[in-house]
Amino acid sequence: MSDETVSDERVKSLSIAQRFLMRPEMGSFCGVILVIIFFLLIASDNGMFNLDGVRNWSVVSAQFAIIAVGACLLMIAGEFDLSVGSMIGFSGMVLAITNVHFGYPMWVGIIAAFVFSVALGAFNGFLVIKTKLPSFIVTLAFLYILRGLTIFMSVTTTSKTILSGMKPAAEADWLAPIFGGEAFKFAFTWMAEKGWIDTFSRGSMEGQPVVSGVPALILWAIGLVIFGQFVLTRTRFGNWIYASGGDAHAAEYAGIPVKRVKVLMFMFTAFCACIFAMCQVTEFGSAGADRGLLKEFEAIICVVIGGALLTGGYGSVIGAGLGAIMFGVVQQGLFFSGAESSLFRVFLGSLLLIAVITNTYIRRRIIGAGD
Amino acid sequence: MTQPILRLENIKKHFGSVIALDGVSFDLRPGECHCLLGDNGAGKSTFIKTMSGVHSPTEGKIYFEGEEVTFHSTHDAIERGIATVYQDLGMIPLMSVSRNFFMGHEPTRRRMGVHLFNYKLANEVTMDEMRRMGINLRSPEQAVGTLSGGERQTVAIARAVHFGAKVLILDEPTSALGVRQTSNVLHTIDKVRKQGVGVVFISHNIRHALAVGDRFTVLNRGRTLGTAERGKIEESELQDMMAGGQKLAVLDSSLGGTV
Numbered sequence: 001m002s003d004e005t006v007s008d009e010r011v012k013s014l015s016i017a018q019r020f021l022m023r024p025e026m027g028s029f030c031g032v033i034l035v036i037i038f039f040l041l042i043a044s045d046n047g048m049f050n051l052d053g054v055r056n057w058s059v060v061s062a063q064f065a066i067i068a069v070g071a072c073l074l075m076i077a078g079e080f081d082l083s084v085g086s087m088i089g090f091s092g093m094v095l096a097i098t099n100v101h102f103g104y105p106m107w108v109g110i111i112a113a114f115v116f117s118v119a120l121g122a123f124n125g126f127l128v129i130k131t132k133l134p135s136f137i138v139t140l141a142f143l144y145i146l147r148g149l150t151i152f153m154s155v156t157t158t159s160k161t162i163l164s165g166m167k168p169a170a171e172a173d174w175l176a177p178i179f180g181g182e183a184f185k186f187a188f189t190w191m192a193e194k195g196w197i198d199t200f201s202r203g204s205m206e207g208q209p210v211v212s213g214v215p216a217l218i219l220w221a222i223g224l225v226i227f228g229q230f231v232l233t234r235t236r237f238g239n240w241i242y243a244s245g246g247d248a249h250a251a252e253y254a255g256i257p258v259k260r261v262k263v264l265m266f267m268f269t270a271f272c273a274c275i276f277a278m279c280q281v282t283e284f285g286s287a288g289a290d291r292g293l294l295k296e297f298e299a300i301i302c303v304v305i306g307g308a309l310l311t312g313g314y315g316s317v318i319g320a321g322l323g324a325i326m327f328g329v330v331q332q333g334l335f336f337s338g339a340e341s342s343l344f345r346v347f348l349g350s351l352l353l354i355a356v357i358t359n360t361y362i363r364r365r366i367i368g369a370g371d
Numbered sequence: 372m373t374q375p376i377l378r379l380e381n382i383k384k385h386f387g388s389v390i391a392l393d394g395v396s397f398d399l400r401p402g403e404c405h406c407l408l409g410d411n412g413a414g415k416s417t418f419i420k421t422m423s424g425v426h427s428p429t430e431g432k433i434y435f436e437g438e439e440v441t442f443h444s445t446h447d448a449i450e451r452g453i454a455t456v457y458q459d460l461g462m463i464p465l466m467s468v469s470r471n472f473f474m475g476h477e478p479t480r481r482r483m484g485v486h487l488f489n490y491k492l493a494n495e496v497t498m499d500e501m502r503r504m505g506i507n508l509r510s511p512e513q514a515v516g517t518l519s520g521g522e523r524q525t526v527a528i529a530r531a532v533h534f535g536a537k538v539l540i541l542d543e544p545t546s547a548l549g550v551r552q553t554s555n556v557l558h559t560i561d562k563v564r565k566q567g568v569g570v571v572f573i574s575h576n577i578r579h580a581l582a583v584g585d586r587f588t589v590l591n592r593g594r595t596l597g598t599a600e601r602g603k604i605e606e607s608e609l610q611d612m613m614a615g616g617q618k619l620a621v622l623d624s625s626l627g628g629t630v
Contacts, residue, residue, distance in 0.1 A: 236477040236486045243474050246463035253445065253461045254475030314465045366465060366514045 024307025024315055027358055028322035031305065031351075035326050039333035048336040051197050052210045061328025062221035063276060065321050067295055068302035069224040070272030072320040073232065074265040075303050078245030078312030079128060079135040081121075081269045084299055086146035088292025091117040092277035093150045096163035096287035106166070106173035106282070114274050120146070121270025125263035143296065151289040167285030179220070179275070180282025182213030217279040221321070224272065228317035241265065245312030301348060302327060305355040309363055326351075374437060376401045376569050377422070377453070377538050382431035384417055391417040392428070393593040399538060404560055404570040406580035409590035410613050415573050418590065419540050422571070423455040424448035454536035456527045458543050464516030468508060469497040471515050472530050500529045504559050521552025525559045532563055539563060540571045545579045557583045577609050589613055 047053045091113040098109035128135045170176040191197045192209035232238040243251035244261045252258045281287045305323035308315025375398035384392040392414050399405050409415045420426045424442030442448045473493045479486040494511040504525045545553040574580045589596040589612040596612045
């Protein structure tokens with residue numbers, strides 16, 4: 001072999017289309033387009049794509065997206081968190097009990113909820129690192145422990161499992177509107193005045209726009225997706241996340257603090273679950289001990305549909321966000337089109353199966369026929 | 372003659388009642404390729420793990436650049452410039468070549484107080500370094516999994532050298548490779564040696580060792596059987612030493628000299 005190199009004639013250069021097909025977001029991107037076309041065809045006359053219809057499914061999508069971002073980064077770092085749903089119930093209840101039972105202002109409750117949930121996330125991560133057990137088992141234990149504790153906590157302090165009536169407190173608080181409020185209200189009022197968007201024609205809200213603003217939940221979802229994708233692909237820490245999930249030994253040997261990366265990702269997942277809970281509690285003014293049931297699985301499904309590998313080391317936050325949009329559209333689309341809502345679960349399961357099969361195929365293509 | 376960059380004296384390592392190394396001495400000069408030969412179970416792995424800081428020796432001394440050192444971890448050894456490329460390479464197949472190349476040493480650009488991964492620099496350096504080793508990548512964003520075994524070895528070696536390795540320990544770099552890929556890796560070793568890096572080449576394949584080695588040390592049952600210089604020893608002599616002397620002679624005749 002000489003110093004001069006020749007290009008290997010067996011390596012074909014890839015077209016732009018082929019490159020696109022190899023991107024992890026490809027599946028969920030096509031999925032979103034497909035489901036939107038599908039529901040445009042069957043449900044557009046039911047108001048699904050009116051302004052309030054769009055708001056309706058965007059909120060549902062945003063809920064999925066918020067928890068999917070945390071689950072996505074954690075999965076790329078090579079771990080799972082099955083306690084997300086219980087964490088949602090738990091942190092919502094922490095806020096409700098500090099506010100309703102102990103009478104502290106909302107902002108104290110919100111801070112307490114974040115402190116507790118992020119600390120529990122760290123503890124989850126610490127246990128996984130220390131015991132070297134699969135995170136699947138450790139967080140499955142926490143799925144039960146946290147749910148049980150939440151119910152116990154709310155029953156012993158207030159003898160109820162649903163605490164409500166926090167709406168006025170939330171509206172008067174300085175911190176709560178960041179989660180439960182709406183943004184750009186002026187723009188919607190203005191557009192209503194111009195007659196560009198629909199207004200209520202009857203009742204106490206007469207003359208006001210049907211959609212009064214962008215719910216904070218949606219902004220959180222967009223913000224978190226952008227933040228997650230940025231950290232993952234543009235920063236040094238992002239490379240550490242990929243490496244920790246790709247091969248923890250190799251990463252450690254290269255000097256990456258794998259344990260710290262993983263614990264931080266557990267904390268971030270808990271943080272996302274807490275944002276979800278805070279938005280829910282402050283918007284509706286109530287918290288329930290059974291909130292967030294099965295959310296952990298929905299988050300994981302969004303992530304897998306978004307192209308992440310269950311084995312870690314590969315995936316995309318944008319993909320997970322698109323997976324969440326797809327879910328929101330389908331769940332609400334079935335509702336708008338008057339279809340039986342149980343079909344949603346059939347759809348969810350089928351989609352998961354298709355996604356996992358495609359991802360495995362794509363993974364083989366990326367790392368070649370070898371491994 | 373140049374001073375050895377790394378010298379290990381009378382290294383003993385016991386694991387409980389098992390004596391893995393029973394007094395091994397070894398030295399390495401800058402810019403040479405010193406082959407460590409031995410059959411399976413001869414103690415090669417234990418010895419290089421001592422060299423790279425994974426194990427601390429039960430007895431014996433390690434000198435680096437003339438100074439006595441103790442390695443408490445691989446990190447200590449890496450700090451000094453002793454890099455090891457293991458058989459499993461420490462590469463992540465799903466990540467791109469440049470992400471792998473800079474894993475743990477990511478070049479950053481500060482933007483508003485945030486350390487951004489400097490892609491442009493990472494990609495350029497990766498392409499350059501790989502070209503210098505004689506590998507033309509399709510793109511630095513190509514996943515490592517798409518490379519051949521020999522190319523992966525080369526990436527791992529180039530990475531270690533780029534990040535300042537003065538001593539490069541290669542654990543069986545050619546044992547899983549085909550003929551052509553082996554030749555590529557041996558060329559890589561030659562290039563690295565010419566840059567002044569000391570290479571410890573572990574192998575049980577004498578032909579690969581003879582192709583590139585300057586000196587040869589044979590380990591057998593945890594002891595050094597001796598060190599020979601290039602050109603002063605025959606393939607068959609090395610082979611006999613590795614197998615522990617007369618045993619192979621018997622085997623050799625029954626196989627018609629094909630081992």
